[in-house]
Amino acid sequence: MLDIIIAELLLAILITFFVGKKLAAIIAFFISLLPLVALLDWASMYGFKFISFGIEKSMNIAISGITLHLAITPLSWFFGIMIFSLFPAIMLFSYSFYDKNDGFYPFMLLALFSSFGILLARDMLTLFLFWEMMSWSSFILIYRNKDKEATIIYLVFSTLSAFLIIFGILLLYSQNNSLLFSEINLTPNLETVVAIISMISGFAVKAALMPLHVWAPVVYSKSDEPFVAFLAGGLSKLGYYGMFLFMFSLPGAKIMEEYFSHISPNYILAVIGALSAFIATIIAFMQDDIRKLLAYSSIGQLGYIAVGLGIGSQLAITGALFQAFNHAFFKAVLFLAAGAVAYRTGKWKISELGGVAYKMPITFTIALLSIFTLAAIPITSGFAAKWLLYEAAIKAKYIFVAPIMLIAGVGAFLYSFRILYGVFLGGNNHPDIKEAPKSMLAAMFVLVLPMIIFVIFPGYALDMMSRALSDAGIASIPHTVFTIKTSLASYNAIAVLITLIAALIPAFLIYKSKPHRIVDFKDNYLAGEIPSKYENISMHAAHNFYKPVEDVMKPYFEPGTIEYYKGIYKGLAILSNTLRKVYTGFTQDYAIYVAIFLLTVMGWLIWL
Amino acid sequence: MVIDLIIKIAILTGYAIAGTAIGLLFMGIGRKIVARVHNRVGPPFYQNFIDVAKLLSKKTNISHGWIFDLALLFSISGILLTLLFLPIGGVKLLSMDGDAFLVLYLLAIPSLGFALGAGASGNPNAGIGVMRALVMLLSYELPFVITLIALMIYYDTTSIAGIVESQHSQWAIFIPPFLLASAVADMALQGMLMEQPFDIPIAPHEIASGPMVEFGGKYLGSLMIYKAISIVVETTFFVDLFFGGGVIAHGKFSGIVNFISWLVLIFIFFTLALLINTAFPRFRIEQAFKFYWKYETILATISLIWVYWMVIT
16 A cells, blocks of 8 residues: 555646646645655554554565665654645645746655655665655755755755765774675664764755855745745755664764763753754844744754753753644744745835734734744743753753753744834834735645644643654653653643633733724824825834844854855865866876886885 | 641741731831831821722623633742741741741742743733843842752752751851851842842833733732742741741740741841832843842852862861
């Protein structure tokens, strides 16, 4: 049955090339449900029973002497459920977002197909093959927008990532003489450690971890929203899937700790993750382009996952997986909401937007919920994830990581409000727009559901994660449906929620005690004092919003990371230019080179 | 079981009402103290009760739509929620169901609700005010969380109830690194309470009271209640962390004694904030930011490293 699913996916990629945009969207939507159906069928290994088609759990495909080993594990199931539940919703969104079919659907389906392959891969070659296919299909999707900078930067960083990964794979292969995960035995020696570090850096490129993040803001701001939602929400998680695979499923993290006695790369990964969260957060609230803001916010939120993997304790990894799960949904919703706003207003700059919420209240409510999750407000599931990570940092006594992570969490409030105020509230700049189309609203609503469910029942999310973790030999943390307990404290989600509802009663009584009158925006504190010639002035104070902090902080962020890469590029160019001068074009010079070479060889032989 | 639940609800309701009353009383006394420093007579100490009653009974209430109304709903409910998750005078209330991180994030609920309402009012002053408030939040949280982490590492718990219990024999303030940390945290408290020199977000002379510029009637009244409870919440948080929640007695009448000692302690720190308030002019926002992220953070880091060194040796 698995072969039928794979064949149907490939067939759909072909068909969507040739059909019209509406039909392509519908086909893509239904085909993208297939991996989800497979996952629901495989949920039986999680103890759930939704449907049973009896889809086989593993399959080997032999192509001209190479065997691709495919099988499902609890960990890939967990990552799969977040990536594949995003996809149909994004197809639903694109249904009204695009007005022609110009290669979006086939390549999106190819990206879906390759991520399916990455998750099922049970040997390193298959993993690499599908990884490249995924990078390539996203490259085409970025290329569609004909932006030179974004295309080149993505190509360069994908190549870097591929090099690092294949280097690690070759090193591991030379050690073990096998590509199968099940046959790899890691031993603490230099080659293995270098291989693991190289792999982690390769995957970190896709996960947009600092300082390998520079492609993300450019690509996210120069591509179409539906694709960016999938890239930021889904595909970036594959980077962390790869890291998790080599750090915990194959115990790379343990090997590194054994090899390095003092400061292990795990600790460095945690520090990089925390710094990534912190720096990206600061940069995020200085942005004026909403896509760039969301891109930096994405880098920051993904940094938390790296912290979790770096700390590597049971608490931290659970928190990291929870954060990955939340991030997949809220970031996809936010990118889609930004897309919906741009679809109606045609604007990306926060300072030019404003007042959208009054005309698009449903979009606003959905965005508000995901922003609450992003900012980890305790009435959302975002809090449980961050809370686990904070607890883990305190328990491990990481006194550098913990404060930085916490202050990055506070910084998230700042850019959250930048989105809320700049885009949705403030002066009424858009009196003539309409609510987003129904298919867009449906897409966003579907994606917001997991956030609502796991706020009340964080235990269910932890159940899912603990089964994924038990595969890597990590025990689950004690929890019930509503509460999570650690050795430091406990968190009761339902107590917070019930108390909040109870506390809303007096507030509601005050609210209902006296009637109120709803007035226009011009009817405010300045009432009647606006001179008539300024009457149409924008009442939206969103330009240079965080100027005071910006003035203080900006010097510390100059020059940006990209300047360092440009420096490396310039250095390489100078070096190559110098080396090029060896080729003078005169035969005598080449004869001299040969003579020098021969003399050196002779001298070496004599010395021996 | 049911009776236990009813008793618990009654106790929580009682503390919620007491918190509101104490907050309003403190605000009134505060006005009196400030007036005396200014060599004025000042309003009576119960003035704020009158003010709230007046505002809540206004017939004319102006709203700017449903998002504006969120300010009223979430400011009161959010701050009450936070109050109940703090141990007060050794009484744990709901603090076993959460910890210090939860309280830090719960404090964001009323502010975010308030910010939403302010944003929806469409007045540029409100937007600027909220921006200032958020920058202040970012500023004072850094030194504050560092001191908080120092406490958590020392007592090996993140729960406030746990920290309070660990201080039964000795308050944290009597341990040298925490004396330094408490000085830092007190300055953060000054920012939290939005007293001068850190009253930048509500600066009446610059941005017309900032976020609350469009609020009137029941909306302003509810914000006054929010302000009153937040005074109690913030000072209690501070007292819980460094003064063991004011717990001094463990005997028969310990409940009342501890309650009174808690009340005295939070009053002392509120008064201290007020006295600093009367003596200083207002910082500009970037000055406040630099103050917290430079000097305060350095001091806080010293105390954290000190504590870390004490713990690992």
